[in-house]
Amino acid sequence: MSRVNKLLHHWLLQSASEKATAWIEQKQAQIASGAAERVFFTAFSAVPRYLGKENLQLTSQDLEAAQEALPGWFPGHWSVDQAGRTLLLLALPHEDAQEYVRSLDKVFTTADMGELVVLYQSLPLLPHPELHRQRAAEGIRSNMSNVFQSIALRNPYPADYLDDAAWNQMVLKAVFVDSPLHLIWGLDRRANPELAKMLTNYAHERWAAKRSVTPELWRPVGRFADTAMIADLEKVLADGDIAEQEAAALACAQSPLPEAQALLSRYPDLHSSVQKGHLTWSSFSRDRLFVHN
Template sequence: MTPDQLRAALRGVPDPDWLDTALRAVATEPATITRFFPAAGRRCGRHDLPALPGWTADEAARALLLTALPTDHARYADVLYQQGDAAERRAVLKALPLLPVGTAGVPLLHDAIRTNDTRLVAAALGPYARHLDPAAWRQAVLKCVFMAVPLAGVADVDARADGELAVMLAGLAAERQAAGRTMPDDAIDLLDRLTAGRATIAGPAGGSDRADARSDRLSAQEA
């Protein structure tokens, strides 16, 4: 994702002149972003952007405003997140990978992941989540499973998922089986991929164990 892609996707927003004016103002007077940022939903709309799946017009406009800042990106990202409503916070989280903030935005991810807002949690697990340490990232993925947040939206999930996450997922599956509850299909699929990798290393016996484990999970969910 780049600012140019965001700008292209926003062609035809309800008030393009307002957006152009806001971007110029923020580039020359950074403090004005605190006035323009909340207004983006009303001036640019809140509709989904077909050219940017997963983004809405207000999120894209707000991300552009943050990229227009000449300096202090981390400070303004923190201020706008702390003062913003849920939609504004999602925009800040989605903008983080586009900003030169290093790891300064990680506390915002931790805050979002602690909430029960599924859209905030999903936004926190985007590309910027590469800055989360492994333990925090695993806990965040497990929370996605608890909240039925689609794992397809978790950036780099297959690359980062490991044996420890497999153990956590297996434990959750066992708890839900005992309670007569189901696991989301994407979580079962991820666990299968992780145990498949371990079985490949362990040899044929591991494959048999994996098949038995999947059969047990499916039987529990069908019961």
């Protein structure tokens, strides 16, 4: 069993009945040995009936083990049936990559919303992850918020496998639908100049309509801010609320341009908080957004 398999199996033993776990083990064995497709589809559909939909009872040690198995994997919000369905997906024969992708395509095509969430959040765990980029891009385009968030948030797949164009669209959509950006794995690592332009253009549209923007919008901007973007940050520092000012200060601190540092120095309290490490993007997400990873 792979490390991911072992962890999921261990967590099910902790959270589900012996009878339910035995059922999953039996189905895994049948699927892995090449059982007819209907065996997989029938089992995949029936998982909630046998395992229930309670949340997995994971400890901090369990979450650390998940990170060690795959950096960015955060199953803290997973349910028992989601873990069970992921085990069945992992049992599908995958020696022939193209045949495996064809099998997976059939599952996606017939999946309901709950099943799609499982499919997308399990993408980084599945064999041949480099072949699932098109599927991930489809998830990003989904109008179902649960499905979009299953690929965009707490999921390392986009940062590890999407190209910049798909990645940038995902981040912009997350801003548009008010998803918390700090739950996007690899946000800082994948920040890029084109994304900074897209986000500041979006901010201008919102301002023109007399609407606000999430302060997190500035997080991917700072390192790539040009003179016009620094003028935007100056506006936020002058007119924004506390959260907006803190976000703009952090963005200025990340900019290599002297005018950004000069702008930040005009706000000594914020400047000092950043310099002393009291104000970071992590502390900002925790204290200002009231959303915990």
